[in-house]
Amino acid sequence: MKASPVWKTNSQNQLSLLPPSFDDFVPENHPVRIVNTIIDQIDIRSIEKTYKGGGTSSYHPRDLLKILVYSYLRNLYSSRKIERALGENVHFMWLSGSIRPDHNTISNFRSGKLKGKFKKIFNQVVILLAEQGHLNLKDIYVDGTKIEANANRYTFVWGKSIKTSRARIEKQLKDLWRYVETVYAEEEQKPNEPDNFQAIDPQKVSDTIDQINQALQGKDIDKKVKQKLNYAKKNWPKNVEKYNKQEQQIGGRNSMSKTDPDATFMRMKEDHMLNGQLKPGYNLQASTNNQFIANYTLAQTTADTTTLIDHTEDFIKGYDQAPDALTADAGYGSDENYAYLEEKQIEAFVKYNYFHKEQLDEKRGTNKKPFAANKLYYNNETDTYYCPMGQPMEHIGSYQRTTATGYRQNIDRYQAKNCRGCQLRPLCHKAKGNRIVERNHKLIRLKAKAKKKLLSPEGIAHRKQRCWDVEAVFGNIKHNMNFKRFMLRGIEKVETEIGLIAMAHNLKKVTLAI
Structure with missing residues (x-):
């Protein structure tokens, strides 16, 4: 005979003298x-x-x-x-x-x-975790990733379009005034020309249109011109006012979203093939150690290069100390960044552009551009370069170049004495006169210093760790935590939101370590 199954007791309707805790x-x-x-x-x-x-x-x-x-x-x-x-x-x-x-x-x-207060709370938690031995604030690994903003993907403003629209209004104002001059020329008269045609101030644009209307008063004018003047009076001043507001909101950026003016349009990586499209977003910069987020900042620029100094300054401000060492990928290697890290006495393991290509060429023994400026011999004592034929290239002057961030670079120029008849000239350069090369000696020194550090045993160890340290954090945030789009709007609110994500990531790491 088959035994009857035994069911576990259900205490749903059982009364308790004391409620459970x-x-x-x-x-x-x-x-x-x-x-x-x-x-x-x-x-x-x-x-x-x-x-x-x-x-x-x-x-x-x-x-x-x-x-x-x-x-x-x-x-x-x-x-x-x-x-x-x-x-x-x-x-x-x-x-x-x-x-x-x-x-x-x-x-x-x-x-x-x-809003504006969460960062100090986050720093307190990081210090607490560092005291417990989960991470240290001496060696940090920096990288960036883009996260989509909570904004409409199809309502955008481009910085160039603002300038183009203003220039169009200026041109049309000038065209209307040329029409006025044509009308007066037929009557052998000369009208009083407006002071300014620039479409910068809404009131001035309105005054210019009024002056054109006054000049044409009582004249037999083209019907289309009259319609255009009526349209201009009604729309151009408020359009200029709108452009001024948008220009103020966009700042030095190339674009912004209309629904979240703090968000910039950036190319987002959609899949493993790196296919993507332009979407409004923020550039998240993170410093990590042992896969814990030590610091985070949000940038409104697409390039990582211009974010490193502000990000490091934020780290120093939050912890009253600078890290001993900072490791970052080639997107951060620049004259300004190297100089800043050197000034702060932070040991920098930061790649520069073409670092890997340079190592690959050296390993293969290939030299595709043997006559490039960086391949020429330089005598430091005499401040002289030598061309491939051994001809001295003397210093002929220098100038300063200002980058987009306002950083000034000193560029020195060197020129060969006589390239006429040189057999190597077709391979050496294509300029009409004698060859001139421009060199940034400070950057050359800093890149040589960076290369030495990157190729050292310590540098190789840091470069290997950076890959699994900071990039794994972004993978966890975007895929495991499924956080790919902000819910709030405005950079101050978004900073709070990414701070909550960073703290949640850190505390989840703590629970896994227990």
């Missing part, structure tokens, strides 16, 4: 306990000061901060989903102490109370 349902090493312990140890008086006294009671900012950090650790970014979890998830109930702030309270705290 939430603490019984939370394992000892659960991530929620880590979040609770860490947040309890940090100073949040800067947030508490933002609350006004009196009135109705408020949720304590420490409780709301715990809820937000744990939500991001659990990949919950929507304030409505967080509100729902507070009533359904026993871990959220335990962490919050059974308080249930609604989604508006959570959203306002994240985008309002934390």
Whole structure:
């Protein structure tokens, strides 16, 4: 005879003399306990000061901060989903102490109370983790990745289009005035020319149009010209005002989004083949150690080169100390960055452009450009270069070149004495006269110093570690945490959001280490 199955007892309708404690349902090493312990140890008086006294009671900012950090650790970014979890998830109930702030309270705290204040909280947590031995702040690995903004992908403003639109208005104003001069020329008269045709100030544009209308008053003018003047009076001044506002918002960038003016259009990598398209976004810069995020900043530029100094300065400001060593990829190698790191006495393991190609050519023994300026022999004592034929190229002067960031480079020029009749001339250069080369001696020295460091055993170790240290962090954020697009708008709010992501990443690493 077949035995009957035995079912486990269901105590759903069983009355309890004492209700169970939430603490019984939370394992000892659960991530929620880590979040609770860490947040309890940090100073949040800067947030508490933002609350006004009196009135109705408020949720304590420490409780709301715990809820937000744990939500991001659990990949919950929507304030409505967080509100729902507070009533359904026993871990959220335990962490919050059974308080249930609604989604508006959570959203306002994240985008309002934390704005501009979260970075100091993040730094406190990093220092705490460093004291516990999870990471150190001496050796950092820097890289960047682009994250899409919460903005419309198809409403954009280009810096060049603003200039083009202004130039079009200026040209049309001049064309209208030429018409005025043509009308007056038929009557052998000369009108008073407007002072300025530039489409910079809306009032001046309006005054110029009024002056053209006044000059044509009582004249027999073309119907199309009259229609154009009416259109110009109605639209051009407000268009110029719009261009001025957009130019102020865009700053020194090439583009911006209309729905999030702080976001810049950047090419996003969509798949493993690096296919992508232009989308509004922010350039996230991160410093890591042992795959923990030590520092983060957001840039509105697409190139990593111009972000390194500000990012490092932010690190120094946050921890009152500079790192001993900094490792970065070739996107950060520049004259200005090398000089800055040298001045701050930070040991730099930073590649320059074509570093890998240079090593590959040396390994293969190939030399595709044997007559390039960097292959010419240089005598430091006499400040003289020598051409491939051994002819001295003497110093003929120097000039300064200013980069887009305002950094000044000193460029020295050297010229050969006589290239006429030289058999190597077709291979050496294609200029009409004697060959001239331009050299940035400071950059040459800094690149030689960087190359020596990069090829040292310590440099090779740092370069190997950079790949799995910082790039793995971005992989975790984008794929495991599924954070590929911001939910908030405006750089200050977005900085808070990426800070929550960074802290959640770090605390998740702590839970894995236990």
